[in-house]
Amino acid sequence: EAQVTQNPRYLITVTGKKLTVTCSQNMNHEYMSWYRQDPGLGLRQIYYSMNVEVTDKGDVPEGYKVSRKEKRNFPLILESPSPNQTSLYFCASSLRDTTMNTEAFFGQGTRLTVV
Amino acid sequence: AQSVAQPEDQVNVAEGNPLTVKCTYSVSGNPYLFWYVQYPNRGLQFLLKYITGDNLVKGSYGFEAEFNKSQTSFHLKKPSALVSDSALYFCAVRDLSLSGSARQLTFGSGTQLTVLP
Numbered sequence: 330e331a332q333v334t335q336n337p338r339y340l341i342t343v344t345g346k347k348l349t350v351t352c353s354q355n356m357n358h359e360y361m362s363w364y365r366q367d368p369g370l371g372l373r374q375i376y377y378s379m380n381v382e383v384t385d386k387g388d389v390p391e392g393y394k395v396s397r398k399e400k401r402n403f404p405l406i407l408e409s410p411s412p413n414q415t416s417l418y419f420c421a422s423s424l425r426d427t428t429m430n431t432e433a434f435f436g437q438g439t440r441l442t443v444v
Numbered sequence: 445a446q447s448v449a450q451p452e453d454q455v456n457v458a459e460g461n462p463l464t465v466k467c468t469y470s471v472s473g474n475p476y477l478f479w480y481v482q483y484p485n486r487g488l489q490f491l492l493k494y495i496t497g498d499n500l501v502k503g504s505y506g507f508e509a510e511f512n513k514s515q516t517s518f519h520l521k522k523p524s525a526l527v528s529d530s531a532l533y534f535c536a537v538r539d540l541s542l543s544g545s546a547r548q549l550t551f552g553s554g555t556q557l558t559v560l561p
Contacts, residue, residue: 435487
């Protein structure tokens with residue numbers, strides 16, 4: 330089954346304790362991205378990756394890091410989480426094409442609470 | 445810069461009635477437009493997209509959307525709502541006038557649709 334898998338689904342952590350949210354896709358997609366979803370703000374892009382070893386900042390990258398060492402995985406790293414990073418996070422992937430008209434596939438989300 | 449507006453945070457409709465979820469966009473060039481649906485505790489699922497061609501686009505679960513260039517709108521519609529359609533709906537846009545990495549997907553703030561039995 331084609332899917333995007335995120336782990337963990339739920340996470341409660343303390344301020345300053347480094348964490349990683351994993352994302353893996355099995356569709357051989359080149360393009361992957363991370364979003365955070367907050368009430369009234371919709372989805373805002375954190376980082377994206379056009380291909381292996383190619384990453385770039387989205388609209389709200391502060392406090393986050395990513396890596397793309399292999400095509401299927403795109404982990405999101407919070408080196409020193411803060412309470413304002415409490416949010417619902419989604420990983421997404423899509424085929425990369427020059428016109429960018431392909432739809433994105435989303436993971437089920439990770440609800441992060443930083444206390 | 446590209447942007448999307450969903451003017452209604454909440455839409456309520458009775459089962460069996462037609463539904464409309466509104467979306468307007470702003471881009472410099474031609475848009476690619478998308479609708480996604482999010483059911484509780486789930487990720488976003490693709491519903492439909494407008495790329496080019498017919499202004500009326502048909503998608504999953506009986507939904508359709510009409511692209512109106514003069515009004516810069518892309519409203520989501522369904523002739524007869526079901527209780528199971530209750531979910532959070534997101535409109536999204538890509539601006540084709542932007543190049544390379546700037547051509548990212550921008551989402552609206554979402555509209556909660558509730559279909560009442």
